[in-house]
Amino acid sequence: xxxxxxxAGRLLTKPFxxxxxxxxxxxxxxxxxxxxxxxxxxNINDGYPWGIWIVIDVMIGTAIGCAGYAVALLVYxxxxxxxxxxxxxxxxxxxxxxxxxxxxxxxxxxxxxxFYTLLLPWYVQLNSVMLExxxxxxxxxxxxxxxxxxxxxxxxxxxxxxEKLSKVLFxxxxxxxxxxxxxxxxxxxxxxxxxxxxxxxxxxxxxxxLFLISALLMGYxxxxxxxxxxxxxxxxxxxxxxxxKISAVALAVALFFLALRFGDLIWRDALGxxxxxxxxxxxxxxxxxxxxxxxxxxxTRTMRTNPRLIFLAAISLLLAGSLYRINTYIxxxxxxxxxxxxxxxxxxEIMVTVGIxxxxxxxxxxxxxxxxxLHGAAAPPxxxx
Amino acid sequence: xxxxxxxxxxxxxxxMGGALAADVHAVQREPKKLSPDxxxxxxxxxxxxxxxxxxxxxxxxxxxxxxxxxxxEPIWDTPLETSGRTLNVIKLYQNGSADQKDRDIDGxxxxxxxxxxxxxxxxxxxxxxxxxxKDPSSGIVEHHPDRCIGCRYCVYSCPFGIPKYEYDDPFGxxxxxxxxxxxxxxxKVPACxxxxxxxxxxxxRVDDLQREAxxxxxxxxxxxxxxxxxxxxxxxxxxLAPAPEYIQAVYGEKELGGTQILYLSAVPFxxxxxxxxxxxxxxxxxxxxxxxxxxxxxxxxxxxxxGLTYVVQRxxxxxxxxxxxxxxxxxxxxxx
Numbered sequence: 006x007x008x009x010x011x012x013a014g015r016l017l018t019k020p021f022x023x024x025x026x027x028x029x030x031x032x033x034x035x036x037x038x039x040x041x042x043x044x045x046x047x048n049i050n051d052g053y054p055w056g057i058w059i060v061i062d063v064m065i066g067t068a069i070g071c072a073g074y075a076v077a078l079l080v081y082x083x084x085x086x087x088x089x090x091x092x093x094x095x096x097x098x099x100x101x102x103x104x105x106x107x108x109x110x111x112x113x114x115x116x117x118x119x120f121y122t123l124l125l126p127w128y129v130q131l132n133s134v135m136l137e138x139x140x141x142x143x144x145x146x147x148x149x150x151x152x153x154x155x156x157x158x159x160x161x162x163x164x165x166x167x168e169k170l171s172k173v174l175f176x177x178x179x180x181x182x183x184x185x186x187x188x189x190x191x192x193x194x195x196x197x198x199x200x201x202x203x204x205x206x207x208x209x210x211x212x213x214x215l216f217l218i219s220a221l222l223m224g225y226x227x228x229x230x231x232x233x234x235x236x237x238x239x240x241x242x243x244x245x246x247x248x249x250k251i252s253a254v255a256l257a258v259a260l261f262f263l264a265l266r267f268g269d270l271i272w273r274d275a276l277g278x279x280x281x282x283x284x285x286x287x288x289x290x291x292x293x294x295x296x297x298x299x300x301x302x303x304x305t306r307t308m309r310t311n312p313r314l315i316f317l318a319a320i321s322l323l324l325a326g327s328l329y330r331i332n333t334y335i336x337x338x339x340x341x342x343x344x345x346x347x348x349x350x351x352x353x354e355i356m357v358t359v360g361i362x363x364x365x366x367x368x369x370x371x372x373x374x375x376x377x378x379l380h381g382a383a384a385p386p387x388x389x390x
Numbered sequence: 391x392x393x394x395x396x397x398x399x400x401x402x403x404x405x406m407g408g409a410l411a412a413d414v415h416a417v418q419r420e421p422k423k424l425s426p427d428x429x430x431x432x433x434x435x436x437x438x439x440x441x442x443x444x445x446x447x448x449x450x451x452x453x454x455x456x457x458x459x460x461x462x463e464p465i466w467d468t469p470l471e472t473s474g475r476t477l478n479v480i481k482l483y484q485n486g487s488a489d490q491k492d493r494d495i496d497g498x499x500x501x502x503x504x505x506x507x508x509x510x511x512x513x514x515x516x517x518x519x520x521x522x523x524k525d526p527s528s529g530i531v532e533h534h535p536d537r538c539i540g541c542r543y544c545v546y547s548c549p550f551g552i553p554k555y556e557y558d559d560p561f562g563x564x565x566x567x568x569x570x571x572x573x574x575x576x577x578k579v580p581a582c583x584x585x586x587x588x589x590x591x592x593x594x595r596v597d598d599l600q601r602e603a604x605x606x607x608x609x610x611x612x613x614x615x616x617x618x619x620x621x622x623x624x625x626x627x628x629x630l631a632p633a634p635e636y637i638q639a640v641y642g643e644k645e646l647g648g649t650q651i652l653y654l655s656a657v658p659f660x661x662x663x664x665x666x667x668x669x670x671x672x673x674x675x676x677x678x679x680x681x682x683x684x685x686x687x688x689x690x691x692x693x694x695x696x697g698l699t700y701v702v703q704r705x706x707x708x709x710x711x712x713x714x715x716x717x718x719x720x721x722x723x724x725x726x
Contacts, residue, residue, distance in 0.1 A: 040560060051471070115539075115556075116538050116540030119537060122521075123518060130520045132674070133543075182702070187691060198676075199547050200512070200676075201549065341549060341551050
């Protein structure tokens with residue numbers, strides 16, 4: 006057998022009910038959005054047409070979903086079988102991150118009922134970076150469900166079909182590596198056309214490379230983050246040696262990212278703006294610190310075996326990648342319209358984002374309790390969790 | 391709307407950013423060329439008297455509702471900015487005592503904002519579903535709400551901040567100036583140029599307008615000269631005025647790959663809210679440069695997929711297990 010097992014336990018725990026209430030609140034707000042328009046519940050405006058529904062729900066949501074991509078890269082491309090125990094929970098993070106991002110896009114689209122025009126060959130505009138992202142994300146959601154299908158089949162006991170699927174799965178695994186490489190980099194390219202509206206602290210032709218690497222980094226961070234939370238909250242065994250190894254990978258990727266990021270800033274002679282003393286400069290330093298701190302926390306082999314440090318480093322990396330996206334698209338963005346536009350998300354806007362993440366955690370709990378997802382899973386020692 | 395000091399500082403900061411970013415792009419696609427039949431407008435800020443007849447005519451010609459700014463009493467149409475209800479707006483630059491027109495310090499100047507009909511438009515490059523198109527002959531950038539998905543990438547990417555979305559409408563759409571293409575189809579002149587009493591907004595073929603703009607830069611300041619009105623070479627009688635002291639440049643000739651709306655002014659263009667120190671190519675040439683390098687004929691992705699498929703299959707076979715059920719070499723490792 007695969008060594009993955011459901012952990013069982015009651016689903017309707019107190020935290021689960023709180024999450025469900027948050028989700029229902031988001032649904033109510035979305036109802037208002039569809040009746041009264043985007044302006045009724047969000048603070049996006051003609052100066053800042055993209056808010057947190059795009060940058061957090063979609064861009065950060067899919068970057069977190071890169072867990073499956075990041076681990077698949079290690080297991081299947083670099084042939085590191087030792088990471089295989091992580092693959093299912095990593096794929097599941099991808100499954101939720103991407104599926105929900107795909108749904109969240111609909112809430113933000115101003116003319117969502119015409120969404121299908123993205124698929125009509127006589128309308129598609131092949132130079133559009135947005136089109137490439139849309140197609141790739143849609144395709145990857147399908148690929149993720151296919152990659153995750155063995156877990157369902159195992160649960161159902163349909164081993165025959167599972168065997169057959171296994172024979173062709175290699176192709177979907179390859180696609181599952183190609184597609185995120187394409188659209189996570191394109192999510193960076195998407196900002197290039199905004200030109201001078203984005204501060205030179207973030208605007209560069211290196212955006213595709215930087216977005217791709219930081220998405221990978223977030224993928225490598227979410228794996229230990231999730232594993233340690235599962236250990237704490239669901240009383241799961243902690244595979245510390247494996248987490249130490251993946252933290253070493255995260256460290257290497259973080260160093261590569263920092264070298265590329267600062268190399269690019271120096272080469273473009275843009276680093277001076279970091280001393281401008283304005284909000285952009287401040288946020289640049291917060292973002293940079295969040296990338297640098299994990300490097301220090303994971304510096305030595307001994308440090309990388311300390312779950313506490315691994316956990317802190319993972320949180321810092323997740324915040325770093327998230328802030329890098331928010332900075333590029335919102336804080337580093339100054340519309341040229343000449344007007345004094347500003348943007349900060351409204352409470353209702355934030356609650357929708359919270360509701361989507363609540364749904365993600367609910368789905369996680371549902372899946373790990375009833376499907377063979379977690380490796381070496383143990384039933385909780387107590388009846389309730 | 392007044393262009394205040396903060397706007398000015400912001401515009402300058404944006405310009406600085408442009409200067410820093412302008413000369414470094416590793417890859418770039420061919421810049422787009424101006425159509426020989428392109429039509430455009432020359433807006434001469436020095437001729438504009440701020441009467442806003444163009445704004446009123448624009449609303450009438452395009453069936454747009456009036457808009458009342460901020461906290462004002464709703465007396466008349468007072469938009470501060472182009473929006474989902476306003477496609478064209480006259481703005482005011484003022485500095486210090488503002489007691490002389492067309493003077494930078496202690497002066498004021500008018501500015502007209504609407505779609506620039508770029509030669510290489512960002513909105514057209516950004517739009518995933520061809521809802522923004524550029525007419526290959528006239529060069530007019532048109533919007534097609536019937537296929538638009540409302541992603542607002544055009545709003546986000548436009549370097550001049552022009553396309554706007556109707557946020558307060560559950561079925562809102564993108565709005566922007568389409569240069570009265572419906573009037574042009576009937577052989578008429580765009581409404582704003584048609585009604586302009588001084589010829590500040592002048593319609594014509596872009597290369598004719600460029601020549602006209604160059605001619606004006608040669609004028610002797612103070613000389614009484616005749617400025618054409620309505621359409622360049624059209625039948626309207628001209629407007630007599632003393633030649634102003636122009637800034638010796640035509641905005642839109644080369645900025646961001648060129649625009650079909652050209653500007654002349656006696657105060658620096660950044661005072662009027664136009665981005666300066668921007669590259670001579672449109673931003674799509676830079677972003678599509680990246681895309682074409684990576685995705686031309688889908689060659690690189692196809693090769694990558696072939697390589698990945700081979701390696702993944704080989705690794706799965708070598709590991710002696712099917713693609714999902716690993717033999718769990720590490721399952722017995724210590725668990726804390």
